[in-house]
Amino acid sequence: MVNCFHCGDPCFDTEIKYEEKSFCCRGCKTVYEILYDNDLSYYYDLENTPGISPKEIAGKYDFLNNETIREKLLEFNDGKIQIVSFLIPSIHCSSCIWILENLNKLDLNVKTSQVNFPEKTVRITFSATENSLKDLVILLSRIGYEPYISLEDSEKNKKDIDRTLIYKLGVAGFVFGNVMFLSLPEYFEHTEFWLDHFKPTFRWLMFAFSLPVVLYSASGYFISAYKGLRSKILNIDVPIALGISVLFFRSTLDIMMNLGSGFFDSLTGLVFFLLLGKFFQQKTYSYLSFERDYKSYFPIAVTRLLKNSEEKIIEEQAEVYTIKKGDRLLIRNNEIIPVDVILIKGNALIDYSFVTGEAEPITKQSGDKLFAGGKQQAGILEVEVLKPVAQSYLTQLWNNVAFSKNKTGIFESLTDSISKQFTIGILSIAIISTIFWLTFDPSKAFNVFTSVLIVACPCAIALAAPFTLGNLLRIFGKKNFYIKDASIIEQMAKVDTMVFDKTGTLTTHQKNLITYEGIALSQEEKQLLTSTLRASSHPLSRALYAILDKNNIQTLDDFQEEVGKGISASYNDRSIKVGSYDFVSFYAEETSEIKNKTAVHISSNQIYKGCYIFNSEYRQGLTEVFKQLNNDKEVIVLSGDNDGERERLEGLLPKGTKLYFNQKPKNKLNFVKNLQQKGKNVMMIGDGLNDAGALKQSDVGIVISENTNFFSPACDGILEASQFKRIGDYLNLSKSGIKIIKWAFLFSLLYNLVGLSFAVTGHLKPVVAAILMPLSSISIVAFTTLATQYIGKRLRTNINKEN
Amino acid sequence: MTIIYMLLAISVFVALVFFAAFIFSVKKGQYDDTYTPSVRMLFDDEIVKEPTSSKKNTSEEKLTNTKK
Numbered sequence: 001m002v003n004c005f006h007c008g009d010p011c012f013d014t015e016i017k018y019e020e021k022s023f024c025c026r027g028c029k030t031v032y033e034i035l036y037d038n039d040l041s042y043y044y045d046l047e048n049t050p051g052i053s054p055k056e057i058a059g060k061y062d063f064l065n066n067e068t069i070r071e072k073l074l075e076f077n078d079g080k081i082q083i084v085s086f087l088i089p090s091i092h093c094s095s096c097i098w099i100l101e102n103l104n105k106l107d108l109n110v111k112t113s114q115v116n117f118p119e120k121t122v123r124i125t126f127s128a129t130e131n132s133l134k135d136l137v138i139l140l141s142r143i144g145y146e147p148y149i150s151l152e153d154s155e156k157n158k159k160d161i162d163r164t165l166i167y168k169l170g171v172a173g174f175v176f177g178n179v180m181f182l183s184l185p186e187y188f189e190h191t192e193f194w195l196d197h198f199k200p201t202f203r204w205l206m207f208a209f210s211l212p213v214v215l216y217s218a219s220g221y222f223i224s225a226y227k228g229l230r231s232k233i234l235n236i237d238v239p240i241a242l243g244i245s246v247l248f249f250r251s252t253l254d255i256m257m258n259l260g261s262g263f264f265d266s267l268t269g270l271v272f273f274l275l276l277g278k279f280f281q282q283k284t285y286s287y288l289s290f291e292r293d294y295k296s297y298f299p300i301a302v303t304r305l306l307k308n309s310e311e312k313i314i315e316e317q318a319e320v321y322t323i324k325k326g327d328r329l330l331i332r333n334n335e336i337i338p339v340d341v342i343l344i345k346g347n348a349l350i351d352y353s354f355v356t357g358e359a360e361p362i363t364k365q366s367g368d369k370l371f372a373g374g375k376q377q378a379g380i381l382e383v384e385v386l387k388p389v390a391q392s393y394l395t396q397l398w399n400n401v402a403f404s405k406n407k408t409g410i411f412e413s414l415t416d417s418i419s420k421q422f423t424i425g426i427l428s429i430a431i432i433s434t435i436f437w438l439t440f441d442p443s444k445a446f447n448v449f450t451s452v453l454i455v456a457c458p459c460a461i462a463l464a465a466p467f468t469l470g471n472l473l474r475i476f477g478k479k480n481f482y483i484k485d486a487s488i489i490e491q492m493a494k495v496d497t498m499v500f501d502k503t504g505t506l507t508t509h510q511k512n513l514i515t516y517e518g519i520a521l522s523q524e525e526k527q528l529l530t531s532t533l534r535a536s537s538h539p540l541s542r543a544l545y546a547i548l549d550k551n552n553i554q555t556l557d558d559f560q561e562e563v564g565k566g567i568s569a570s571y572n573d574r575s576i577k578v579g580s581y582d583f584v585s586f587y588a589e590e591t592s593e594i595k596n597k598t599a600v601h602i603s604s605n606q607i608y609k610g611c612y613i614f615n616s617e618y619r620q621g622l623t624e625v626f627k628q629l630n631n632d633k634e635v636i637v638l639s640g641d642n643d644g645e646r647e648r649l650e651g652l653l654p655k656g657t658k659l660y661f662n663q664k665p666k667n668k669l670n671f672v673k674n675l676q677q678k679g680k681n682v683m684m685i686g687d688g689l690n691d692a693g694a695l696k697q698s699d700v701g702i703v704i705s706e707n708t709n710f711f712s713p714a715c716d717g718i719l720e721a722s723q724f725k726r727i728g729d730y731l732n733l734s735k736s737g738i739k740i741i742k743w744a745f746l747f748s749l750l751y752n753l754v755g756l757s758f759a760v761t762g763h764l765k766p767v768v769a770a771i772l773m774p775l776s777s778i779s780i781v782a783f784t785t786l787a788t789q790y791i792g793k794r795l796r797t798n799i800n801k802e803n
Numbered sequence: 804m805t806i807i808y809m810l811l812a813i814s815v816f817v818a819l820v821f822f823a824a825f826i827f828s829v830k831k832g833q834y835d836d837t838y839t840p841s842v843r844m845l846f847d848d849e850i851v852k853e854p855t856s857s858k859k860n861t862s863e864e865k866l867t868n869t870k871k
Contacts, residue, residue: 094842101843117839166829174822178815194804205811 006032007144008049027054031143035099038106043099050095052144059332061141063301063317064134072154072300073133075123081111082128086140086147091120100145107139120287151320151338151389152296169279172217172272175209179268182206186261187767203255206264214248218271236419236462239426243457244271250450263454266769270459273777277466281486283473290484291714293403294373294395294689297354298338303330305382320389331381340392341370341383348381349538350374353503354688355394356640356665360540360598360614373689378538397665397693413490414741415465419458426456433760444762451764455755459773460748460780464741465490467781471788472737479795480720481730488716491700492734494681498629499672499694501686502639502649505704507616508721514547518602518610525604528576531556532569540600541567541578544612566601577603584608598644616645621725623652628728630654634680638663638671640690669693685727689713726799733795740787744780751776 002011004024011024019036023029031051035043043050063069076083091100097115100122104110109132113124122145126132140147182202185195218241225241228234244267251262289296304318305328315330320338323329328344331337337350348364355373364370370383372392389395430452437445469486476483483489500506521529531554533545538561558570566579577584584601585608598614629635636658637649643661650659663671672694675682684691684698687705692713695701703715704724712718719727755772758764828834 094845097839097842098846101846115839116836117842118836161832161835163829166834167826170822170825170829174818174825178818197804198807201808201811205815 003049004028004051004053005044006049006051007053008051009053025053027144030054034106034143040099040102040105043095046095046098047093050093052090054142054144055146057138057141057146061134061137062303064137066301066317066319069154069301069317069319070133073149077128080128081125082133083123083125084133084136085121085123086137086149087119087121088140088145088147089120090145091115091117091122096145099143103136103139106143107136110136118287149300150296151294151298151300152292154300154319154321165275165279165282168217168220169272169275171212172268172275175213175217176265176268176272179206179209179264182209183261183265183766183770187770199261200255200258203261206262207252207255210248210251210264210268213268213271214244217275218244221274233416234420234423235416236422236458239419239423239456239458240274240462242423243453243459246450246453247457250454261766263766263769266454266766266773269770269774270457273459273774274462277463277470277781280470281466281473283470283477285477285482288482288718290716290718292712293398293692293714297336297373297689298389299336302335302338303332304328305330323385323388325385325387327385329383329385331376331383333376333379335376337370337372337374337376337383339372339389340386341372342386343368343370344382344384346381347378348376349378351377354690356690394665394689397669400666400669400693403693403696413465413487414738415461418461418745422458422461426452429456429756429760436760437762441762447764448760448762451759451762452756455759455764455769455772456752457773458748458752460751460776461745463777463780464744464748464784468737468741468744468784468788471785471792472733475733475788475792475795476730479726479730479799480723481717481726482719483717484715488700489734489737491681491716492683492731493738495633495683495700495731497634497636497675497680497682499636499638499675499682499684499698501668501684501688501691501694502637502645503616503641504687505685505691506622506637506649507618508706513615513617514544515613515615516610517613518608521602521604521609524574525576525609527554528569528571528574528604529578529602531571532559532567532576532578535559536561536567536578540598540614543614544600575605577606581611615648618652619721619724623654625725625727626653626657629731630656634658636660638668638694640664640668665690665693669697672697685719687712729795729798733791736791737788740784740791743787744784747783748776748780751779 002015002022003009004011005021006023006028009024011022016023016026016029018029018032021032023032028051031054035041064073071077074082074084088100090096097117100115101113103113103124107126109126109129111125111127113122115122124136126136137147137149182205185202186199221237221241221244224235224237228238247263247267247270251264251267254260254262298320301317301319302323304316304323305313306316308314318327323339329339329341331346343364343366345366348368348370349361350364350370351361352371352374353360354375355371361377369386371394372389373394387393430449433452434445434449437448466486469489472489473483473486476489526549530545530548533541533548535556536542536545554571556569556571558575559567560569561567562579562583566577566583568575568577570576578600581599581601584603599611600614601611602609626635635653637653637660639645639659639661640663641661643659646659646661650657653659660671668691672682672684676697676699682698683700683702684694685702685704686695687703691701691703695703695713695715700717701715702717702719703712704719704721705712706721751772755764755769755776758768758772
């Protein structure tokens with residue numbers, strides 16, 4: 001088997017030889033020619049078979065002729081120079097970077113282009129002419145780097161990258177280093193003339209340095225503590241804010257009264273470590289988006305048919321938002337229908353798998369309603385609009401309350417729950433010891449009170465969760481499970497009910513298991529069948545053709561395709577009919593058993609032979625996953641499809657798994673809501689827009705994705721399909737993570753006990769605090785990191801064993 | 804020993820310069836993409852093929868042909 005020189009795919013029967021190199025298709029060869037002729041063949045030296053086979057795009061980008069749409073896509077435009085940023089999902093290697101940054105050699109309008117590899121975007125500066133943007137998009141598509149342009153791009157809300165945390169961390173780190181330098185002389189209790197002489201200068205300099213830390217870097221903790229107190233929650237930021245303010249005022253008082261050097265070193269160190277934890281907890285996958293809604297799935301423009309003054313029909317590229325009720329639209333092959341419409345003309349074969357969960361494309365006749373989100377698969381359609389995009393059947397789902405609430409706000413994290421007892425405990429210790437010292441030695445009372453609050457500042461507790469969860473987040477990421485933020489892992493550990501979608505989640509999108517039932521076909525009949533299917537563009541024909549033996553393909557005498565029904569063909573004295581049962585058969589009722597299944601029926605010489613049944617292929621390890629989950633969780637399957645697969649699913653899944661079919665997107669959402677009202681913690685696993693509501697409503701919504709480059713609805717995590725069988729392991733890992741956090745809490749409480757014993761006896765020197773606080777923080781970080789690495793390794797060895 | 808005031812001022816000044824440089828570089832987006840530049844820097848040395856003028860002409864013709 002020869003592999004394509006351009007894209008690396010195996011070349012089947014269509015190998016094209018060109019300049020002693022093999023290509024799998026004409027598209028790949030064309031790209032090679034373009035690059036070679038422009039002296040860009042270095043592309044192939046950088047990496048082996050780096051290319052992507054280009055897709056057919058005829059007419060697809062005509063909407064770029066529309067001035068207003070162009071204007072919306074452009075980042076900058078002064079009439080001479082234009083700048084545009086494209087998301088190009090197919091960027092994957094260094095060759096891609098190189099070719100995209102050398103675009104100016106392919107298109108003379110291009111001035112510069114710069115790739116952002118992690119985000120898979122390219123930013124292009126080019127000279128503005130009437131067609132330059134469209135030419136650019138077409139050029140990119142022709143060399144295999146088709147930009148992804150969707151309805152989302154028409155809303156110009158340029159996302160500002162939030163860098164405040166880095167600034168705060170920078171300030172805290174800068175100050176921490178400088179304050180450590182300045183406080184070093186104080187650690188040696190020498191009385192030396194010059195040291196004493198400069199003491200005030202050093203101390204006031206430290207004071208000046210720590211001002212921005214308290215006022216700017218630590219501001220988040222004060223705000224969060226205030227918010228917490230106002231809603232009567234003692235979150236972890238309350239004792240932290242208390243500690244920081246006591247540290248600052250006590251230190252200021254100390255240097256004013258010349259009582260000591262103050263605790264500026266501990267103060268700045270504390271804030272620096274806390275912010276470091278916050279920073280570590282974030283792990284962003286810049287090329288993944290967890291916030292997408294239908295807008296990034298829908299097209300930005302659609303072809304509208306207008307009648308001009310002479311009653312002639314003209315085509316116009318219109319923005320989707322401007323489509324009104326009653327407009328006539330033209331939907332091309334493979335285009336997504338952006339609004340609810342009525343079919344006027346054409347053969348509709350609509351793939352709804354992403355929108356409703358129905359596995360197979362549906363044939364529709366003129367006069368039928370077509371819902372937004374379906375993908376046309378057979379030729380051109382003419383349709384009339386029923387509702388504008390914002391009011392269509394599918395997009396109304398986003399009006400549900402589930403989409404307006406922010407679910408992370410409600411969730412009480414493990415840290416918050418411990419901080420309540422902690423804060424109360426610390427305050428009572430501080431008060432009791434103060435009362436004790438007031439009766440024995442009132443001069444020490446203030447000292448002890450502030451010392452307790454300083455040393456008990458729960459730095460280590462506040463760091464335990466961020467570092468554990470941050471580490472887990474990275475371990476998951478390495479295993480192709482991408483989670484939005486760290487708090488999701490805590491929620492995952494609590495899950496007791498798992499709800500699965502069927503189509504695309506339990507089944508794969510790509511493969512179908514095809515079995516034949518009926519009278520065996522003879523060799524000649526098989527040949528005729530293959531020859532017939534070759535000419536058909538119906539998805540089922542394509543799938544069936546792919547598995548058949550392709551030798552001895554004949555030129556047919558007669559071939560007719562009736563869309564929505566089937567194909568009839570003849571060769572010599574043989575005739576064949578392939579298609580739906582009604583079309584093929586001449587007698588007898590269809591047995592109900594087969595009726596609900598997707599099948600291609602065949603008759604030869606007017607005698608019914610049998611049918612090829614398309615069973616959706618379930619993911620590898622499905623049974624094992626469900627068995628593992630069934631041990632301690634309730635497992636439910638919610639499908640938007642009909643119940644044709646019920647029996648097969650029941651055979652595959654353990655007994656007691658509840659199966660629900662014909663579930664509309666809204667039903668799914670309400671189903672999850674009901675479970676939650678019964679006190680369940682629900683994890684929803686889905687893949688399409690039809691699951692979007694349930695994903696949002698659930699405590700943890702995970703999307704299964706065959707290819708993380710493609711669209712996935714808003715969710716808390718994206719799981720690569722190849723890792724489906726590990727779901728159970730991931731849940732166990734998150735549970736072990738919670739255990740680690742609890743151990744870390746215990747350790748940090750021990751540190752606090754040591755510190756408190758210094759504090760209540762009135763012996764807390766600045767140098768003790770300066771050692772104890774970083775020591776506890778660092779040892780907690782070390783402990784959590786080692787422990788998570790250990791459990792991560794255990795998962796890895798498990799995976800290796802399976803392989 | 805009063806020179807120490809001067810030294811302090813200088814050291815704080817130098818520290819502030821570096822701090823400002825850090826803030827500036829973050830603001831300019833230098834840390835937004837830490838991967839691509841590492842790949843890009845490897846390209847420049849290896850482009851050795853200088854396009855000959857005659858070849859370039861034919862290639863442009865071809866490109867315009869395919870555009871049609």
